[in-house]
Amino acid sequence: MKKLISIFSGIPLHLVIITIALIWILPSVGLLITSFRSSADVATSGWWTVLQHPFNFTCYTLENYREVIIRIGIGKAFWNTLLITIPATIIPILIASFAAYAFAWMDFPGRRLLFVILVGLLVVPLQMTMIPILRVFNKLGLAGTFPGIWFAHTGYGLPLIIYLLYNFISGLPSELFDSCSIDGATPFQIFKKLVIPLSLPALASVTIFQFLWVWNDLLVALVYLGGTPDVAPLTVRISALVGSYGQDWELLTAAAFVSMILPLSLFLGLQRYFVKGILAGSVKG
Amino acid sequence: MKEDYLVLENLTKVFGSGKNTVTAVDNVNLRVRKGELVTLLGPSGCGKTTTLRMIAGFEFPTSGKIFIEDKEISTVPPSQRPTTMVFQNYALFPHMTVFENIAYGLRIRREAEKNIREKTEKIINLVGLKGLSERSPAHLSGGQQQRVSLARSLIMEPKVLLLDEPLSNLDAKLRVSTRLEIRKLQQRVGITSVYVTHDQEEAMTLSDRVVIMNTGKIQQIGTPQEIYAHPVNYFVADFIGKANFLEGRVVGMISKNKVEVDVKNKKYEVFTLKDSFSEGEKIFLLIRPESIELENKKPNALTGIVRQLIYLGSRMIYEIEVDKDHLTVEITNPQEHKTFSPGEEVSINFKKKSLHIIPYEEI
Numbered sequence: 001m002k003k004l005i006s007i008f009s010g011i012p013l014h015l016v017i018i019t020i021a022l023i024w025i026l027p028s029v030g031l032l033i034t035s036f037r038s039s040a041d042v043a044t045s046g047w048w049t050v051l052q053h054p055f056n057f058t059c060y061t062l063e064n065y066r067e068v069i070i071r072i073g074i075g076k077a078f079w080n081t082l083l084i085t086i087p088a089t090i091i092p093i094l095i096a097s098f099a100a101y102a103f104a105w106m107d108f109p110g111r112r113l114l115f116v117i118l119v120g121l122l123v124v125p126l127q128m129t130m131i132p133i134l135r136v137f138n139k140l141g142l143a144g145t146f147p148g149i150w151f152a153h154t155g156y157g158l159p160l161i162i163y164l165l166y167n168f169i170s171g172l173p174s175e176l177f178d179s180c181s182i183d184g185a186t187p188f189q190i191f192k193k194l195v196i197p198l199s200l201p202a203l204a205s206v207t208i209f210q211f212l213w214v215w216n217d218l219l220v221a222l223v224y225l226g227g228t229p230d231v232a233p234l235t236v237r238i239s240a241l242v243g244s245y246g247q248d249w250e251l252l253t254a255a256a257f258v259s260m261i262l263p264l265s266l267f268l269g270l271q272r273y274f275v276k277g278i279l280a281g282s283v284k285g
Numbered sequence: 286m287k288e289d290y291l292v293l294e295n296l297t298k299v300f301g302s303g304k305n306t307v308t309a310v311d312n313v314n315l316r317v318r319k320g321e322l323v324t325l326l327g328p329s330g331c332g333k334t335t336t337l338r339m340i341a342g343f344e345f346p347t348s349g350k351i352f353i354e355d356k357e358i359s360t361v362p363p364s365q366r367p368t369t370m371v372f373q374n375y376a377l378f379p380h381m382t383v384f385e386n387i388a389y390g391l392r393i394r395r396e397a398e399k400n401i402r403e404k405t406e407k408i409i410n411l412v413g414l415k416g417l418s419e420r421s422p423a424h425l426s427g428g429q430q431q432r433v434s435l436a437r438s439l440i441m442e443p444k445v446l447l448l449d450e451p452l453s454n455l456d457a458k459l460r461v462s463t464r465l466e467i468r469k470l471q472q473r474v475g476i477t478s479v480y481v482t483h484d485q486e487e488a489m490t491l492s493d494r495v496v497i498m499n500t501g502k503i504q505q506i507g508t509p510q511e512i513y514a515h516p517v518n519y520f521v522a523d524f525i526g527k528a529n530f531l532e533g534r535v536v537g538m539i540s541k542n543k544v545e546v547d548v549k550n551k552k553y554e555v556f557t558l559k560d561s562f563s564e565g566e567k568i569f570l571l572i573r574p575e576s577i578e579l580e581n582k583k584p585n586a587l588t589g590i591v592r593q594l595i596y597l598g599s600r601m602i603y604e605i606e607v608d609k610d611h612l613t614v615e616i617t618n619p620q621e622h623k624t625f626s627p628g629e630e631v632s633i634n635f636k637k638k639s640l641h642i643i644p645y646e647e648i
Contacts, residue, residue: 043518175376183441185363193389198379223432 002063016029017038035253042250052111064254069240073229074255082260083146084221084233085214090162092161093207095154099189100165105177111269116131121159129156130223137224144231153214168202169195208270215263234259291297291317291340291445292475296349298335298501309335313349317445322471322478323485323589326488327498328524334449336498337509340479341447342366351478354446358562364573367444371451375434381497383409383433384418389554390441404440412436412470413577427455435467439474446471452487460484485525489513497521513573519646522571527578529612530569532645546570546642549586549608553642567645574615574637579631586632590594591625605633 033047038061051058069075085230102108103115133152142148172195180190196203218235225231227240238255286465298310310332317323327335338344340351342363351359358366358639377386388405396404409418431451438446441556451467452460466491470493482488488495489509497504497512497520516522519530527622533548544562546553548570555570562568582588589607601619605612613632616622625631 059364127624158632172378173374175372175374177380178341178363178370179372179376179437180393182341182363182366182368182370183393183437185393186364194378197376 031126031253032257034249035064035257036062036216038063039093039250054246064250068251068255069177072237072255073240074237074253074258075236076229077234078258080231081215081233081235082154084149084225085211087146087150088157088214089207089210089243090156090158091150092115092210093203096158096161097167097196097203098191099158099162100169101187101195102164104172105190106187118162122163126219130219134223138254139144142227143224144228146225146231149221152220152224153210153217156220156259157210157213161210164206164209165199165202169199172198204270208266211237211266212263214261288319290319290321290354291315291479292352293336293340293366294349294350294352295334296339296351297347298332298339299523309355310316310339310346310502313383313498313501313503315496315506316502317477317479318479319526320475320492321493322468322495323494324480324481324482325496325498326415326482326485326524327504328483330500331498332501333408333483333498337370337449337479341368341370347354360461367445368447370432370449371431371445373450375422375430375451375454375455377430377433377437378517379422382419382421383414384431386422387436387440390437392487397471404562407438408440408632410477411439413466425512428459431455431463433468435470439470439476444477448478448480450482451480452482452484460487465493481533490526493572497524499524511613514642515641516643519569519648522643523567527574529572529574529610531572531607531610531612533568533570533642535564535566535568535642537564538562544642549587553635553640555642556636556638557642562642568642570647571641571643572612572635573639574602574613576636577612577614578634578636579605579614579616581632582630582632583632586634588630589633591627591629591631593627594625605631607633 030047033050034042037047037050037059041059053059069078103111103118133155137148137152139142142151177190177196178196178199185193216235217233218239221233221236222239225233225236227236229237232240234255238252238259239253241255288577293313293390296310296313297308300307300309303413313332315323321390325336327333333343339346342358342361342365345360349359349592350357352581353367355490378389378571381389384405387408388401389405391401406418409415412435413430414432416430417425422433434451448467452463455463464487472595480488480491489512492509494506495506495512496506505521507515509632512521513525516528517524522528522530522601532599533546536547536552538561539554542559544555544557546555546568553570563629580586587607589605589612591603592603592611595602596619599617600618601624603612603614603616603625606616612632
């Protein structure tokens, strides 16, 4: 009887949650369906009309995707985004993991001051740095190049990544480090054999943060790369599409989903690390 | 005679500066012989762990020197010292198996894989972990984890093995069985060891010699028997086991190492390790609870009043009031003795060989 009561008492709450979830997901579903509809159908009827006969596949077309990927150049932009995001994720993670370990477990002059400066950098608005850095990039010939934007994302991402990794790495038991050093391990050996394996959850979560941040970035790419098709990432190309194809909703939605597919898969596949990452920062901070 | 293997010479460690100075270890001198197990025993904050960490190299002394086999290692980094440590929290690598944990040090040294395998398997058998090589630490009991930690230290063949309260995370029963195993292993391997604990029973069971520490200073060094029967001061007497203290005065020396004292207007002959006492010198007469016998009140005997009794099956504990002092008396096998009631007056006899005197100090 008690079990029945507990089941039934949970039903209203579950109904509310499911309703909110459906309302939340509805616009995305609408965009997804629109991306598979022809321009004629989009112009004449709403996406919800498809729900009357959802399994009538003649209503759907892949032409929008073909159009955006091949003819409009979203496919090229996708590869540009990968070329920007992957190094701009790997480089700061690599540097930050070394830095976080040094801050957490190595004693050197100025350690505290450097760490305070690092944390202070977190409050500097990104926009304030753009003009001075762009001037420097222009002098060095880095403006409009992939290395330039890798440096930019590395610089912008390092303070937070170091801070999050420092919080995690400094929480590792000190006896583990003492045990390694008494066995004769050098700091690099300790880093490689102990810190990295034990920090995998934190590394996975900061990798997701950094990947998503760079993938979805528009401003930094626009400023340091520019909008030329040979280097422009997805965000820049899609924002340009709004101008030239502003009325072609089926193309815009298709382009949007092309840009979403990879980060969405990454998030769904690694979401437990994402949650752990949020907690790691908040608890240790 | 075994030579001095580990020597601590005038070792001092000071933390902080200015007004926030803390002297954690104060002029410690200790000589440990080869193959000996010496325990540093004392209350929390007495400096025993700091001393151990200085031997390991995790702290460098503020002043003083450390020698192992006549070679000074005071400022040598831990990785280059011939020491290993068993930690209180085991310090096992959670991402490695038992085998990998134990073999870790040998891999750092880049020993041949065949050697590593042979040595690791030998040590695994020695500590009784056969069949558990492929388990991860999370799937081991506390006692098994402790043995992995010990194996990881022993496999490096250190000259000095350091143990920092290795049993404090185990339950009471497991602690008793594991400490006997540690002692047997240490004796079998013949490794010089320095053990830190705040548990008196552990120290008395395991050690060849015990070093009692308090507020950074060594109070006394001796075998468990010497420490218990002949403590040098109030702190040691009170810290080890239970103790009764009665104020008195020295009447005079009867012979070398034998002195007559006056306590509560009664004269007692006491054997002492100290060469001489001054006549009239104030002292404490130390009597352990198990060294006191109670009888029906007799004339001319030291008497007291029973205030409380606690029956513990194999023992009876009495609290006896003697003038302004209180004595704790422990009678074993109480069924064989008369039971006295609260309020009853009793005669108190001290077993002569168990009496000891220590210098008087204001408490």
